[in-house]
Each structure stands twice: as structure tokens, then as C-alpha cells.
Amino acid sequence: MQKFSAWSLLKQAFGGHRGWQPQWRRAAPQSSYDAIIVGGGGHGLGAAYYLASEHGMNRVAVLEKGWIGGGNTGRNTTVIRSNYLFDESARLYDHAVKMWRDLSQHLNYNVMYSPRGVLMLAHSVHDMQVSKRHIHANRCNGVDNEWLSPAECKAFCPPLNIGHDIRYPVLGGALQRRGGTARHDAVAWGYARAADALGVDIVENCEVTGICRDANGAVEAVETTRGRIGSRKIGVAAAGNSSVVMGLAGIRLPLESFPLQALVSEPIKPVLPCVVMSNAIHAYVSQSDKGELVIGAGTDAYTSYTQRGALHVNLHTLAAICELFPAFRRLRMLRNWGGIVDVSPDRSPIICKTAVPGLYLNCGWGTGGFKATPGSAHLFAWTIAHDEPHPLNAPFTLERFRDGLLIDEAAAAAVAH
Amino acid sequence: MLLIHCPYCGPRPELEFSYGGEAHIARPSPPESVSADDWVAFLYLRANRRGLQAERWRHVRGCARFFNALRDTTTDQFLATYRCGEPRPDGGGSASP
Numbered sequence: 001m002q003k004f005s006a007w008s009l010l011k012q013a014f015g016g017h018r019g020w021q022p023q024w025r026r027a028a029p030q031s032s033y034d035a036i037i038v039g040g041g042g043h044g045l046g047a048a049y050y051l052a053s054e055h056g057m058n059r060v061a062v063l064e065k066g067w068i069g070g071g072n073t074g075r076n077t078t079v080i081r082s083n084y085l086f087d088e089s090a091r092l093y094d095h096a097v098k099m100w101r102d103l104s105q106h107l108n109y110n111v112m113y114s115p116r117g118v119l120m121l122a123h124s125v126h127d128m129q130v131s132k133r134h135i136h137a138n139r140c141n142g143v144d145n146e147w148l149s150p151a152e153c154k155a156f157c158p159p160l161n162i163g164h165d166i167r168y169p170v171l172g173g174a175l176q177r178r179g180g181t182a183r184h185d186a187v188a189w190g191y192a193r194a195a196d197a198l199g200v201d202i203v204e205n206c207e208v209t210g211i212c213r214d215a216n217g218a219v220e221a222v223e224t225t226r227g228r229i230g231s232r233k234i235g236v237a238a239a240g241n242s243s244v245v246m247g248l249a250g251i252r253l254p255l256e257s258f259p260l261q262a263l264v265s266e267p268i269k270p271v272l273p274c275v276v277m278s279n280a281i282h283a284y285v286s287q288s289d290k291g292e293l294v295i296g297a298g299t300d301a302y303t304s305y306t307q308r309g310a311l312h313v314n315l316h317t318l319a320a321i322c323e324l325f326p327a328f329r330r331l332r333m334l335r336n337w338g339g340i341v342d343v344s345p346d347r348s349p350i351i352c353k354t355a356v357p358g359l360y361l362n363c364g365w366g367t368g369g370f371k372a373t374p375g376s377a378h379l380f381a382w383t384i385a386h387d388e389p390h391p392l393n394a395p396f397t398l399e400r401f402r403d404g405l406l407i408d409e410a411a412a413a414a415v416a417h
Numbered sequence: 418m419l420l421i422h423c424p425y426c427g428p429r430p431e432l433e434f435s436y437g438g439e440a441h442i443a444r445p446s447p448p449e450s451v452s453a454d455d456w457v458a459f460l461y462l463r464a465n466r467r468g469l470q471a472e473r474w475r476h477v478r479g480c481a482r483f484f485n486a487l488r489d490t491t492t493d494q495f496l497a498t499y500r501c502g503e504p505r506p507d508g509g510g511s512a513s514p
Contacts, residue, residue, distance in 0.1 A: 243465035254457075302436045305491050
């Protein structure tokens with residue numbers, strides 16, 4: 001692996017930048033591996049990386065039916081935060097936020113993590129009470145979160161309209177300063193490059209079409225569009241298609257897959273210094289380093305695998321943003337797209353062993369999986385390597401639905417579900 | 418936006434409807450003898466099918482009645498809508514309400 005540094009950049013500059021090598025090999029699948037990860041998004045690539053780097057498993061493959069990072073990892077709005085209400089969630093997401101801090105140095109790849117602050121607005125007395133409850137719960141869990149008055153919101157985010165003459169005036173906001181954004185593609189590429197350097201095979205255009213089990217019911221191989229590949233440990237991190245992949249092993253999941261849309265504006269000079277979210281009126285916006293406003297819309301009402309959604313869902317969000325930020329009204333939108341998110345009944349993820357020996361599951365991240373990428377990958381690798389969950393993901397099982405131990409994060413994405 | 422054919426009112430825009438999830442899931446009974454796993458299957462587990470799916474819709478801003486639909490989740494195309502209590506038009510799945 002070519003290491004990135006000021007020196008290597010200078011050296012390549014003298015060679016006209018013709019000496020750079022591909023960041024990872026274009027691997028063909030071998031006949032068997034110690035572990036297989038199904039799904040080449042951030043969570044899957046990261047899990048493969050941690051299996052190799054922390055658990056000494058070097059014969060690992062990531063199987064991706066399309067291209068890596070082409071699913072929800074490349075389609076999300078890149079927001080990172082950990083201000084979740086319940087203890088289990090706060091610990092899980094804060095594990096990830098702590099890992100984001102030095103991920104670029106750790107991977108020697110700039111994931112452009114920018115802790116610019118996530119401001120969640122309140123528009124009613126009820127909103128204010130819920131926000132303050134979140135703040136107190138967060139602080140009990142060691143997660144930073146603070147209440148800002150409307151004037152303080154305006155000082156922190158100057159383009160925000162805090163006037164009283166709008167339909168839903170801003171009555172304050174909860175600010176998590178460690179929250180922010182990162183470059184989503186770089187996360188997939190950085191993990192792919194680092195995993196590849198440790199011997200992990202990243203196999204693209206390889207769709208899993210079957211999960212084979214031995215006489216005892218344990219997994220022994222996967223059938224794919226590129227042939228049969230043996231492994232005694234198979235981790236599924238297939239996001240919106242989790243129900244489809246797990247169905248190959250006869251396991252039904254408590255998931256429904258919905259389209260979730262996002263859109264970006266034409267690029268403009270830096271104007272929005274933080275991430276702004278509003279649950280009540282569904283605004284969700286930040287500005288990328290390229291200058292585009294990155295806007296998250298809601299889910300469509302119905303389940304679908306189409307990776308596209310309806311225009312009225314986007315218009316709903318844009319109307320709210322135009323009212324909160326009157327200066328944005330004349331901006332043109334450049335692109336919009338959809339991803340398929342796997343939503344669990346309690347809006348919390350599932351990272352666990354399954355009833356099938358050797359089959360592991362990481363799914364249910366719904367509309368908010370990107371922020372958890374490093375933590376999720378790290379804990380999933382642990383679960384696969386030890387054949388038991390890490391204490392941080394032990395509550396996030398499939399059995400919690402049977403045992404009544406839901407982690408009911410209705411505010412998980414801070415957007416109305 | 419989808420154009421949905423209400424079996425009572427005819428074709429109407431999606432905004433007049435609310436979605437009700439997978440259809441033909443029968444509540445297990447009698448409740449005192451239903452196992453925890455069967456409650457999980459009824460309450461939480463879903464086929465979440467990639468392809469043809471039977472699902473419930475409600476024309477909530479129209480006649481307010483529930484009905485069922487067959488829709489392909491890979492194209493969002495409706496193949497049929499039908500009244501509650503009627504079997505799936507394609508003969509698939511179970512015929513419970």
C-alpha cells in the first residue's frame with residue numbers, strides 16, 4: 001500500500017502524479033475464507049478491516065453485488081452525532097463518534113471528519129421539553145449536548161431565520177458540538193484500502209444467491225454469481241436488502257425496506273457552518289466542502305427496493321428549509337436520489353449472532369446508519385471473531401423483540417418516521 | 418407519486434392514501450395459548466419481499482376504507498387492488514384477511 005503523506009505527495013508531484021497505484025486490488029474470489037462479509041458498504045468493509053487488524057483473521061472476503069460504497073454508504077447525507085435518548089443507544093453511537101475522531105489518521109486516508117456541530121431545532125413547547133430531556137439523558141451518559149436559546153442558535157448558525165412571523169418559529173435548539181459530517185465515499189474507500197493492505201479480498205459484482213449449511217445446520221459456504229465460496233463464518237451487512245439475503249438462510253427479519261431520498265443544491269460559498277435538523281417540520285441540511293447544500297428528505301410511505309422516491313417527499317423538506325433559511329430560496333437543486341433503508345420496529349439496529357451457527361447479522365440501521373459506521377464495523381467484527389456480542393452491542397439482538405426489551409428510539413433519525 | 422386504484426372510488430393520487438404494510442397476516446388465537454415466538458412472527462416479522470407483495474392500503478382521505486393491493490416492490494407498479502376478505506388475485510400466499 002502506498003502511504004499518503006506530505007512527502008509522498010511531493011514525490012509523486014515530481015513524477016507528474018503518474019506513479020500512484022490503485023488503492024485496492026481487483027480480487028477474484030478464492031475457494032474458501034475464514035470469514036465472509038456480505039455487503040461492501042462502510043459497515044461491511046469496516047468489519048473486514050477490523051477482523052484483519054484486530055482479530056488476526058487475514059483470509060477474509062467482502063462480497064458486494066454492485067460496486068463498493070454504491071449503496072447507502074454513497075447515498076446518505078453524512079451526518080454524524082450520538083445524541084440518542086436511551087443508554088444502550090448513547091453508548092453504541094458514542095463508541096462510533098469517538099472512533100471518527102482519529103479515523104483518518106488510523107486509516108491513513110482522509111475521511112474529512114468535520115465536528116462542526118449538529119443543531120436540532122425546537123418549534124413548540126413539546127419540542128423544547130423533549131429536547132431538554134434528551135440533553136439531560138445524554139449528559140448522564142457522557143454525551144455532550146446543550147440547549148441554545150433562539151438568539152444563541154442564530155449566533156451559531158447565522159443564516160437561520162429566528163423571526164416570529166414564520167409558521168413554526170424557532171424556540172431554541174439542542175447542539176451537539178462533537179457532531180458533524182464526514183466524506184461518505186472516503187469512508188468506504190479508506191476502509192477498502194486499509195483492509196486490502198491486510199490481505200482482505202474485496203470482490204465486486206458478486207451477488208450472493210444462496211447460503212449453504214452443513215448437516216448440523218451451520219453455515220459452510222455461499223453460492224454467488226461468481227461461484228461457490230466456502231466459509232464457516234458469514235456476516236451479513238446488506239442494509240436494505242438484509243431481508244432478501246437472510247431469507248436465503250430461511251430467517252425472517254423484523255425489517256421493512258423503505259426508499260429514503262436526499263438531494264444537493266448547486267455549489268455556493270460557505271454559508272452554513274453546522275448541520276441543522278428539525279424533527280417537527282422535517283428540515284435536514286448541511287453544506288459539503290464542495291459547497292453544495294446536502295439535504296435529507298423523508299422516507300416514502302411504502303416499502304420498495306427501487307432506490308427512488310416520490311417528488312412530493314422532497315418538496316415537503318424543501319418547503320421547511322426555505323422557511324428556516326429564506327436566503328436559500330433561489331438556489332437550484334442539482335441532483336436527487338434515493339437509497340433503500342432497512343427500518344426496524346424500534347428504530348434501533350440489530351448486530352448479533354443468529355439461530356444459524358456461523359451466521360451473523362448487522363442490519364436495521366434505518367435512516368441513520370452512516371454515523372455509526374466505524375463503531376458498527378468494529379463491534380460486528382468483534383461479534384464474528386468471538387462468536388459472542390461485545391457488551392456494547394449485546395442489547396441489539398433479534399431476541400429483544402421476543403423478550404420485550406425494545407430500544408425504542410423513535411427519535412433515532414431525529415426525523416419523523 | 419403513485420396513482421392508486423381504490424376498489425371503491427377508482428384511481429386517486431397517493432396522497433389520499435395511507436400505507437398499512439404487508440397484507441394477509443392473521444392474528445394468532447386464542448391469545449392465552451399463543452407462544453412468544455408466534456407473537457413475534459405476528460407483530461414484527463415481515464417478508465419484506467423484493468418483488469410481488471400483497472399489502473394493505475387505506476383510502477384515508479377518501480372513502481376511508483381499507484383494501485389490499487398487489488404491487489411489485491422492484492418497480493412500484495400495481496398489478497391489482499382488491500377488497501379486504503377477497504383472496505389474492507394471483508392465488509399466492511394465504512387467503513386470510
